[in-house]
Amino acid sequence: MAVAPGWLAAQACQRVLKRAFSLHKAHSIKDMENTFQLVKNIIPPLTSKKHKGQAGRIGIVGGCQEYTGAPYFAAISALKVGADLSHVFCTREAAPVIKSYSPELIVHPVLDSPDAVHEVEKWLPRLHALVVGPGLGREDALLKNVEGILEASKARAIPVVIDADGLWLIAQQPTLIQGYRKAVLTPNHVEFLRLLEAVLTDPVDSSDRRGAGLRLSQALGNVTVVQKGEQDVISDGEQVLECNLQGSNRRCGGQGDLLSGFLGVMVQWALHAGPEKMNGFSPPLVAAFGACSLTRQCSHQAFQKYGRSTTTSDMIPEIGPAFSRLFET
Numbered sequence: 390m391a392v393a394p395g396w397l398a399a400q401a402c403q404r405v406l407k408r409a410f411s412l413h414k415a416h417s418i419k420d421m422e423n424t425f426q427l428v429k430n431i432i433p434p435l436t437s438k439k440h441k442g443q444a445g446r447i448g449i450v451g452g453c454q455e456y457t458g459a460p461y462f463a464a465i466s467a468l469k470v471g472a473d474l475s476h477v478f479c480t481r482e483a484a485p486v487i488k489s490y491s492p493e494l495i496v497h498p499v500l501d502s503p504d505a506v507h508e509v510e511k512w513l514p515r516l517h518a519l520v521v522g523p524g525l526g527r528e529d530a531l532l533k534n535v536e537g538i539l540e541a542s543k544a545r546a547i548p549v550v551i552d553a554d555g556l557w558l559i560a561q562q563p564t565l566i567q568g569y570r571k572a573v574l575t576p577n578h579v580e581f582l583r584l585l586e587a588v589l590t591d592p593v594d595s596s597d598r599r600g601a602g603l604r605l606s607q608a609l610g611n612v613t614v615v616q617k618g619e620q621d622v623i624s625d626g627e628q629v630l631e632c633n634l635q636g637s638n639r640r641c642g643g644q645g646d647l648l649s650g651f652l653g654v655m656v657q658w659a660l661h662a663g664p665e666k667m668n669g670f671s672p673p674l675v676a677a678f679g680a681c682s683l684t685r686q687c688s689h690q691a692f693q694k695y696g697r698s699t700t701t702s703d704m705i706p707e708i709g710p711a712f713s714r715l716f717e718t
């Protein structure tokens with residue numbers, strides 16, 4: 390029997406949706422389609438009228454002697470999801486290494502210079518979002534510089550995604566992002582527990598992931614929190630979205646770094662699209678859902694090809710096909 394391609398696409402879309410959503414139990418497939426549609430709504434069209442930079446200029450703050458892979462993953466994922474330019478602000482030693490991974494990245498060896506805050510601040514007027522933390526390390530001098538970079542970004546109302554060692558800094562000084570609604574935190578399990586401990590005074594049941602995420606976000610003044618794990622639980626202190634699209638059982642390092650790069654791009658797309666396209670959800674919530682779905686879909690596709698030997702590098706060529714499958718059907 391001949392089957393129309395449109396019907397096949399619709400079936401594939403339904404399968405993805407069934408895998409993707411776990412909102413309230415009462416949520417119907419129709420609601421799910423609507424939420425996926427919200428992500429689709431924020432994607433800027435590719436047209437001949439746009440110039441370089443309009444789809445996104447992203448900065449990654451991270452990369453030190455020990456860690457060069459993490460900022461690379463965040464920066465390349467930002468480009469592959471559709472940003473036009475991706476900058477990395479890292480230490481002097483890390484820069485040549487990161488440059489050697491890819492000619493497409495613009496790498497600034499400034500993060501350990503005495504003038505680091507000023508050196509990054511110079512670029513802020515040209516950046517749409519910052520991703521702070523992948524491969525940053527925990528050296529006091531670097532964290533002090535990042536503190537200044539965060540203050541400068543807030544003063545310019547630049548959206549910031551905070552991950553990895555950036556979250557270590559926030560756990561030491563939650564006031565740095567208190568009440569800044571353009572901040573999105575992307576903790577893994579350990580990072581989430583560390584933040585709970587640092588921010589909440591009353592005990593909280595961390596096994597209730599929705600409740601704990603809501604509480605943490607509220608305590609931080611509605612900063613969006615993306616709790617990564619078997620399900621990703623996303624909250625802005627008012628609403629909760631869960632993403633349980635099938636990913637893979639490979640837990641190789643770096644998948645969270647890809648997610649943070651996607652989110653850096655998508656959060657500025659969502660803020661640019663405006664609240665009227667969000668159907669009552671906040672732009673960072675929709676962006677986070679998009680970034681989580683895309684990471685998990687890339688992981689799923691890479692695992693189908695490489696199984697146990699899958700590494701995060703194998704996910705990078707999957708970004709384009711995964712994006713099309715999720716958001717362009």
Ligand SMILES: NC(=O)C1=CN([C@@H]2O[C@H](COP(=O)(O)OP(=O)(O)OC[C@H]3O[C@@H](n4cnc5c(N)ncnc54)[C@H](OP(=O)(O)O)[C@@H]3O)[C@@H](O)[C@H]2O)[C@@H](O)CC1
Nearest residue numbers: 456457458459523524525526553554577578579642643646
């Ligand atoms: N290629 C590169 O350059 C990469 C560099 N990276 C960079 O490394 C830096 C430190 O980041 P991080 O994620 O390793 O530190 P952190 O969160 O303290 O975890 C440490 C320990 O916590 C545990 N643990 C973790 N997750 C858990 C879970 N879900 N559930 C339970 N336990 C869990 C586990 O320890 P275990 O308990 O197994 O002994 C784990 O070893 C940061 O800059 C980051 O960007 C990475 O991005 C990877 C790719």
Ligand SMILES: Nc1ncnc2c1ncn2[C@@H]1O[C@H](COP(=O)(O)OP(=O)(O)OP(=O)(O)O)[C@@H](O)[C@H]1O
Nearest residue numbers: 577617618619621636637642643644645646684685
């Ligand atoms: N148990 C799991 N099952 C399925 N997917 C998972 C599981 N744990 C994490 N993920 C997915 O892997 C991605 C990265 O999450 P993870 O918790 O590994 O972040 P991370 O520890 O910060 O990673 P990184 O190694 O980049 O620092 C997210 O998209 C998340 O949904």
Ligand SMILES: [Mg+2]
Nearest residue numbers: 553577645646
């Ligand atoms: Mg991480």
